[in-house]
Amino acid sequence: MRQKTASGIPGLDNVLFGGLPQGNTTIVEGGPGTGKTTLGIQFLLEGIKKHNEPGIFITFEEFPDQIYEDMNLFDWDLRKLEKENKLRVIGLSPEVLMHQMVKPDGLFEEMIKEIGSKRIVIDSISLLKYLNGNERKNFCTLRNVLRKHGLTSILLQEQSGLTSGTASVEHFVFDGYIRLAMKARFHTLRKRTIEVLKMRGTRITEGEHRYRILDNGLFVQKSSLLSRIM
Ligand SMILES: Nc1ncnc2c1ncn2[C@@H]1O[C@H](COP(=O)(O)OP(=O)(O)OP(=O)(O)O)[C@@H](O)[C@H]1O
Numbered sequence: 683m684r685q686k687t688a689s690g691i692p693g694l695d696n697v698l699f700g701g702l703p704q705g706n707t708t709i710v711e712g713g714p715g716t717g718k719t720t721l722g723i724q725f726l727l728e729g730i731k732k733h734n735e736p737g738i739f740i741t742f743e744e745f746p747d748q749i750y751e752d753m754n755l756f757d758w759d760l761r762k763l764e765k766e767n768k769l770r771v772i773g774l775s776p777e778v779l780m781h782q783m784v785k786p787d788g789l790f791e792e793m794i795k796e797i798g799s800k801r802i803v804i805d806s807i808s809l810l811k812y813l814n815g816n817e818r819k820n821f822c823t824l825r826n827v828l829r830k831h832g833l834t835s836i837l838l839q840e841q842s843g844l845t846s847g848t849a850s851v852e853h854f855v856f857d858g859y860i861r862l863a864m865k866a867r868f869h870t871l872r873k874r875t876i877e878v879l880k881m882r883g884t885r886i887t888e889g890e891h892r893y894r895i896l897d898n899g900l901f902v903q904k905s906s907l908l909s910r911i912m
């Protein structure tokens with residue numbers, strides 16, 4: 683069986699029978715405020731703090747300062763980890779990333795080698811769709827480069843309400859597909875759900891599981907079969 687990489691999200695590794703298969707590229711998709719960025723940072727912190735696996739966070743739309751500030755909410759001191767060369771938070775454009783990824787000895791490879799990165803998060807891949815007008819090629823290139831470097835990857839993707847439930851090319855290209863959703867169920871509290879729709883290389887516990895965002899980030903409550911079909 684493939685070696686597993688702990689996700690850092692309490693409860694999620696139960697759903698994945700031990701974690702993400704090492705080297706997998708996984709899309710985590712969700713609407714606004716579903717906790718995508720938080721989940722991505724939690725995944726990197728797990729690697730840094732518990733497994734001696736440095737990580738890279740690439741952001742297309744925010745400045746790194748905004749990420750540091752947002753994540754301070756959770757008492758996560760990302761600047762300190764950067765100084766210790768365990769983390770890199772990089773803001774760049776999709777064009778530059780793709781260019782540097784395919785270039786031999788490009789900045790991307792240099793960055794991975796510099797800190798010995800084992801994990802990467804890209805926030806978000808939604809913009810890659812529109813690059814060069816060939817989304818399938820962009821996604822395949824990205825997947826192949828990430829695999830080549832042996833990185834276990836979380837690729838965040840924004841979901842608009844309209845596209846919910848429809849399969850797009852990226853869902854086929856990448857190894858894993860996890861969906862975060864918010865459902866109006868209770869008068870006072872929306873129900874947040876997480877579902878693993880696909881994960882090459884491992885068994886999964888099918889169906890929607892509830893999750894919450896608390897002071898330590900996301901945590902998943904793996905639900906019983908009965909509560910999943912009700
Ligand atoms: N302690 C907490 N308890 C409950 N909710 C919290 C707590 N701390 C932060 N949050 C909320 O968690 C949400 C997660 O934000 P995050 O930025 O990870 O979501 P996102 O999916 O990346 O959003 P976006 O689509 O805007 O990028 C925020 O709306 C924030 O208000």
Ligand SMILES: [Mg+2]
Nearest residue numbers: 718719720805
């Ligand atoms: Mg975000």
